[in-house]
Amino acid sequence: MAEKKVLVVDDEIHIIHVVAIKLRNNGYDVISAENGADAFELAREQQPDIVVTDFHMPVMTGLDLVRELRQNETTKDIPVIMLTARGFAIEDEQKEDLQISEFLSKPFSPKELLRSIEDILHEKAVMQRH
Amino acid sequence: MLEAAKELGAVILKPARNLYGMGLHFAKSRKMAPLVTCVVLCSLFIGGLAEWSRRAVITKASSGISEHATSWGWGSIASISYVAAAVGVVLVCWHWSRLISELTSIARQLQDEQVNYIGPSNSDIINHLCEAVNDRFGKETDCKAQLERQIEDLQIQMQIFEKRGRDTEAIIYSIRDAVIVVDEFDNLLMANEAAGRLFNFDPGNSQHRPVCELISHLRPDSGENQLVDLLQQSRQGKIRNTRREITLSRNDELQTFDCVVSCMYEQKKQVSSVVAVLHDITREKEISQMKNDFVSSVCHELKTPLASITAYSEMLCDGEADDEKTRKEFYAVIQGQAQRLNRLIEDSLNISRIESGLTKVDKKPASLTILIEEQLQMIKNYAAEKNIEVIRDKPIVLDPVNVDRDMISQVIVNLLSNAIKYTPAGGSVRIQTDVDEPSGLVRVNITDTGVGIPDDEIERVFDKFYRVAANKGQAKGTGLGLNLVKQIVEKIHNGRVFATSKVGAGSTFGFELPLATAQMAKV
Numbered sequence: 039m040a041e042k043k044v045l046v047v048d049d050e051i052h053i054i055h056v057v058a059i060k061l062r063n064n065g066y067d068v069i070s071a072e073n074g075a076d077a078f079e080l081a082r083e084q085q086p087d088i089v090v091t092d093f094h095m096p097v098m099t100g101l102d103l104v105r106e107l108r109q110n111e112t113t114k115d116i117p118v119i120m121l122t123a124r125g126f127a128i129e130d131e132q133k134e135d136l137q138i139s140e141f142l143s144k145p146f147s148p149k150e151l152l153r154s155i156e157d158i159l160h161e162k163a164v165m166q167r168h
Numbered sequence: 169m170l171e172a173a174k175e176l177g178a179v180i181l182k183p184a185r186n187l188y189g190m191g192l193h194f195a196k197s198r199k200m201a202p203l204v205t206c207v208v209l210c211s212l213f214i215g216g217l218a219e220w221s222r223r224a225v226i227t228k229a230s231s232g233i234s235e236h237a238t239s240w241g242w243g244s245i246a247s248i249s250y251v252a253a254a255v256g257v258v259l260v261c262w263h264w265s266r267l268i269s270e271l272t273s274i275a276r277q278l279q280d281e282q283v284n285y286i287g288p289s290n291s292d293i294i295n296h297l298c299e300a301v302n303d304r305f306g307k308e309t310d311c312k313a314q315l316e317r318q319i320e321d322l323q324i325q326m327q328i329f330e331k332r333g334r335d336t337e338a339i340i341y342s343i344r345d346a347v348i349v350v351d352e353f354d355n356l357l358m359a360n361e362a363a364g365r366l367f368n369f370d371p372g373n374s375q376h377r378p379v380c381e382l383i384s385h386l387r388p389d390s391g392e393n394q395l396v397d398l399l400q401q402s403r404q405g406k407i408r409n410t411r412r413e414i415t416l417s418r419n420d421e422l423q424t425f426d427c428v429v430s431c432m433y434e435q436k437k438q439v440s441s442v443v444a445v446l447h448d449i450t451r452e453k454e455i456s457q458m459k460n461d462f463v464s465s466v467c468h469e470l471k472t473p474l475a476s477i478t479a480y481s482e483m484l485c486d487g488e489a490d491d492e493k494t495r496k497e498f499y500a501v502i503q504g505q506a507q508r509l510n511r512l513i514e515d516s517l518n519i520s521r522i523e524s525g526l527t528k529v530d531k532k533p534a535s536l537t538i539l540i541e542e543q544l545q546m547i548k549n550y551a552a553e554k555n556i557e558v559i560r561d562k563p564i565v566l567d568p569v570n571v572d573r574d575m576i577s578q579v580i581v582n583l584l585s586n587a588i589k590y591t592p593a594g595g596s597v598r599i600q601t602d603v604d605e606p607s608g609l610v611r612v613n614i615t616d617t618g619v620g621i622p623d624d625e626i627e628r629v630f631d632k633f634y635r636v637a638a639n640k641g642q643a644k645g646t647g648l649g650l651n652l653v654k655q656i657v658e659k660i661h662n663g664r665v666f667a668t669s670k671v672g673a674g675s676t677f678g679f680e681l682p683l684a685t686a687q688m689a690k691v
Contacts, residue, residue: 052501056501057479059483096635121475123472146475
């Protein structure tokens with residue numbers, strides 16, 4: 039089975055670093071970006087299997103990034119996990135509209151993130167088989 | 169002889185005087201008139217009888233029998249009787265004429281409004297009448313006095329009520345909150361100046377005008393229309409107190425008011441008037457929003473380093489760091505993020521203390537030049553590490569300021585370290601001081617050859633937690649350093665901060681402080 043590709047987006051370089059190590063240790067290919075605009079370009083070019091993005095970022099927020107992804111034909115089906123430091127509740131409608139698979143609040147556990155990625159990719163594979 | 173005559177006189181006069189007194193008493197008595205009338209009638213009867221007897225005697229005499237002496241006797245009796253009757257008639261007439269004249273006098277006195285006492289009279293009957301009238305007079309006088317007292321009390325009460333009314337009106341007019349009072353038909357009863365200003369009408373000339381005309385607005389959902397509806401609903405529903413937040417648009421700005429509407433009741437629980445008081449809570453809401461934003465931002469900012477610490481420590485615990493090098497790298501990240509957390513907490517606390525006015529400020533005369541020199545020594549190594557030249561333009565010796573040394577040192581070090589942080593290796597940081605004696609100011613400029621800040625962001629660099637997006641990767645920061653500078657300079661020292669920049673060419677950050685000499689001159 040080919041390595042699954044994960045795009046990690048966060049303006050905190052330490053977070054990217056730690057998530058990348060965790061995922062690489064578990065057999066994933068990790069690409070990363072520090073802001074939404076770069077991430078969108080990378081997603082279009084490299085077609086990752088899943089995107090893990092921070093919510094609060096300069097230039098383009100995580101939510102804006104997801105909107106962009108959903109509007110583009112080649113990226114519209116990529117599942118997204120959003121990391122957020124704010125204890126805010128995103129509107130359920132928005133969550134459904136943008137098809138955000140999961141919200142993880144910071145501080146998060148890399149183990150938990152890995153489990154979520156695995157679950158979502160497994161579900162996606164099952165869906166595709168059917 | 170003389171004494172004997174006197175005694176004789178007294179003996180004669182005493183019964184005469186007694187007789188006179190009895191006569192007078194009798195004359196005054198109300199029994200006098202009927203008694204005298206009876207005497208007159210009896211006298212006439214006796215007179216008539218005597219006359220008849222005399223004539224019978226004369227007739228007998230003419231028949232031959234001489235009875236001359238008897239006839240004379242009957243004639244005398246008749247004459248005396250007639251005289252007595254005449255005297256009686258005179259007495260009765262005199263008595264009645266006296267009564268009539270006294271009654272006329274009493275009638276005249278009664279016509280005079282000033283008179284409140286009548287009598288006394290010689291006549292018992294009149295005296296009786298006078299007593300009755302005087303009795304009534306007395307009762308009326310008492311009654312009048314009582315009424316007068318009551319009127320006086322009422323007048324005092326009215327004055328008190330009028331004064332209270334005026335005081336209440338004055339209080340309402342002096343209130344800074346807008347107050348509007350409408351009657352049961354929704355017409356304006358009263359409004360103070362604040363209400364007039366808020367809804368743009370003249371409170372003095374708007375009484376009895378429909379309130380919907382005075383404060384309505386074209387937009388159906390406007391705050392003005394909400395207020396009119398609220399007044400009507402409160403009156404119709406007889407709701408004692410209603411509270412609602414109302415937003416009004418004034419000069420392109422939204423103002424929020426805490427609006428309390430209360431109904432005033434008269435008897436039978438009918439609503440007589442409705443009072444609306446509008447308290448401007450725009451500023452309170454802004455402050456509350458700012459506080460919420462600050463707490464929310466602090467929490468967000470605290471979570472960021474905490475997220476790194478949590479993730480890296482979990483990785484270490486789970487043995488995900490394979491080699492010693494990676495482990496050391498992880499430890500360094502944890503240590504760095506813990507320090508960042510500490511800086512954030514310290515800066516947040518400092519800003520919060522300054523904003524709430526709880527900071528202990530210890531202002532003392534100091535030389536700004538010396539404070540800058542001290543900080544330059546502290547930061548020298550950091551600049552050298554980054555290969556950045558720090559240039560101190562000719563220091564001006566006479567720049568005394570009255571400052572909290574620790575706080576101003578922090579301002580200088582924050583600005584210097586920022587300049588070094590965002591300047592690439594090989595660049596320079598220049599610090600210069602200007603004394604503007606006419607304005608009584610000393611100005612410090614710190615100019616770097618760093619990355620610069622875009623025009624649209626320069627205004628926001630002093631905001632809390634604001635970090636220039638493009639330069640975020642250049643250096644670590646809490647986003648609070650420049651805000652702390654602004655708070656210390658502007659809030660604590662009445663100075664001013666400023667910043668200019670050009671992307672790619674560098675930035676100039678600086679501050680102005682009042683010279684201590686100028687402050688002394690002002691005092």
